Amino acid sequence: MRIPDKVVASVFEPLWDRYEGSLRLKTLTKLNDSQWQSPAAYAEHQNELLRRVITHAVATCPFYQERFTAAGIDPAKVSSIADLAGLPLLTKADVRENQSRLISSRYEKSQLVLAKTGGSTGISLEIFCDRQGVEMRQAAALRADEWSGWRLGQPMAAIWGNPPVPRTFRNRMRKLLKDRIIYLDTMRIDSAAIDNFLGEWEATRPGLLYGHAHSIFILCEALRDRGLTLNPTGIVATSMMLIESERRVIEEVCGIKVTNRYGCEEVSLISCECEEHRGMHLNADHNIIEFLRDDGTPCAPGEDGRIVVTELINFGMPMIRYEVGDRGVPSDRTCACGRGMPLMEHVTGRVADFLVATDGARVAGISIIENTLTKLPGIVQMQAVQEEPRLVKVNVVRGDSYGADTEQGLRQSMKGFLGQDVEIQIEQVSQIPQESSGKYRFTICRLKDQATK
Numbered sequence: 001m002r003i004p005d006k007v008v009a010s011v012f013e014p015l016w017d018r019y020e021g022s023l024r025l026k027t028l029t030k031l032n033d034s035q036w037q038s039p040a041a042y043a044e045h046q047n048e049l050l051r052r053v054i055t056h057a058v059a060t061c062p063f064y065q066e067r068f069t070a071a072g073i074d075p076a077k078v079s080s081i082a083d084l085a086g087l088p089l090l091t092k093a094d095v096r097e098n099q100s101r102l103i104s105s106r107y108e109k110s111q112l113v114l115a116k117t118g119g120s121t122g123i124s125l126e127i128f129c130d131r132q133g134v135e136m137r138q139a140a141a142l143r144a145d146e147w148s149g150w151r152l153g154q155p156m157a158a159i160w161g162n163p164p165v166p167r168t169f170r171n172r173m174r175k176l177l178k179d180r181i182i183y184l185d186t187m188r189i190d191s192a193a194i195d196n197f198l199g200e201w202e203a204t205r206p207g208l209l210y211g212h213a214h215s216i217f218i219l220c221e222a223l224r225d226r227g228l229t230l231n232p233t234g235i236v237a238t239s240m241m242l243i244e245s246e247r248r249v250i251e252e253v254c255g256i257k258v259t260n261r262y263g264c265e266e267v268s269l270i271s272c273e274c275e276e277h278r279g280m281h282l283n284a285d286h287n288i289i290e291f292l293r294d295d296g297t298p299c300a301p302g303e304d305g306r307i308v309v310t311e312l313i314n315f316g317m318p319m320i321r322y323e324v325g326d327r328g329v330p331s332d333r334t335c336a337c338g339r340g341m342p343l344m345e346h347v348t349g350r351v352a353d354f355l356v357a358t359d360g361a362r363v364a365g366i367s368i369i370e371n372t373l374t375k376l377p378g379i380v381q382m383q384a385v386q387e388e389p390r391l392v393k394v395n396v397v398r399g400d401s402y403g404a405d406t407e408q409g410l411r412q413s414m415k416g417f418l419g420q421d422v423e424i425q426i427e428q429v430s431q432i433p434q435e436s437s438g439k440y441r442f443t444i445c446r447l448k449d450q451a452t453k
Contacts, residue, residue, distance in 0.1 A: 009153025154207025
């Protein structure tokens with residue numbers, strides 16, 4: 001028998017938090033109130049938390065003790081993120097090489113929660129967070145999910161790679177009473193898997209459709225071809241760039257707007273669309289996000305730049321001025337929803353997803369895809385890989401209408417972006433392989449000075 005959603009929300013969710021001693025739902029309540037405060041109040045709150053995390057980091061992390069001293073920055077005199085302009089960015093290489101020196105001496109490593117990511121270069125990165133920080137991250141994600149129209153207590157459907165299997169009694173009870181998540185494994189989205197997923201959907205009736213943006217599109221495209229629809233109350237697309245043409249297909253099949261969400265394993269939620277779907281609210285309760293030009297100066301509103309995050313809630317392994325490896329566009333607009341969190345216009349992509357033109361200009365992978373895959377006939381999927389400055393290999397899954405004109409148009413478009421003397425090698429493939437996480441990558445740059453370190 002299906003447990004009523006209201007019972008899950010009002011009974012099992014809070015009971016499970018009490019059983020675990022978790023701050024998750026208490027934090028969610030606070031976040032649902034704080035989101036309506038003014039931008040000035042948000043800035044004041046951020047500065048207060050910034051001073052707290054910096055004082056803690058310098059006092060308990062050898063890495064930050066040395067870094068602040070070398071930069072000539074007195075943590076006691078830091079009042080805002082602008083005072084850290086002279087502090088070098090924390091890179092992925094820094095984290096790999098100084099893991100033990102970044103962990104606070106007030107915590108045992110065994111007390112912390114591990115998050116591991118493969119990163120755009122395929123080299124693993126391990127980040128640790130204290131338990132309360134993890135619970136606060138979970139609360140921020142729940143708030144963002146609710147912006148989509150989903151409500152706490154409703155089941156979820158996750159389009160995700162390598163879905164977890166509950167092996168312990170505790171985890172099986174959690175799945176039965178609270179989480180109630182069905183999965184479509186992105187490592188194998190075929191007709192049989194979709195049939196099984198639809199059967200589980202009918203039995204579970206999920207409120208939220210959640211997952212990799214392109215994988216949700218693949219599912220919805222297959223359903224559209226079958227003449228089928230879904231009826232979730234919310235859709236959250238994450239982990240990958242959401243292409244507008246794919247957004248339209250998802251919304252056509254599901255009948256509601258897609259909520260675009262952005263974050264990473266290292267610092268969790270960074271930004272998310274609200275119900276207005278006009279830009280993405282920054283998670284200002286838990287992070288300070290900078291957008292920097294390549295020379296390190298702040299971007300102007302509307303200007304594409306590197307995304308740098310200072311997390312304000314992780315005291316186990318503080319992340320101060322961490323360069324995520326993505327690029328995005330800040331905004332100075334206010335949102336009609338009335339929330340006080342600042343906006344970013346959109347994410348333009350991972351640094352390693354930008355290809356390099358012969359004149360040195362960087363070209364966003366999302367722009368390449370939108371001007372090839374979505375405009376040329378007969379291309380089902382494609383992936384462009386740049387391993388040499390003047391050589392780009394394009395893997396193409398061809399459809400029925402693919403022909404000589406499509407291939408010529410693809411070459412011309414790629415050369416228009418990257419330079420007329422770039423060699424474009426087109427290879428027909430049966431499918432574009434996912435990463436081990438189940439994500440797809442449309443463009444990959446393997447030039448040493450371009451890929452994220």
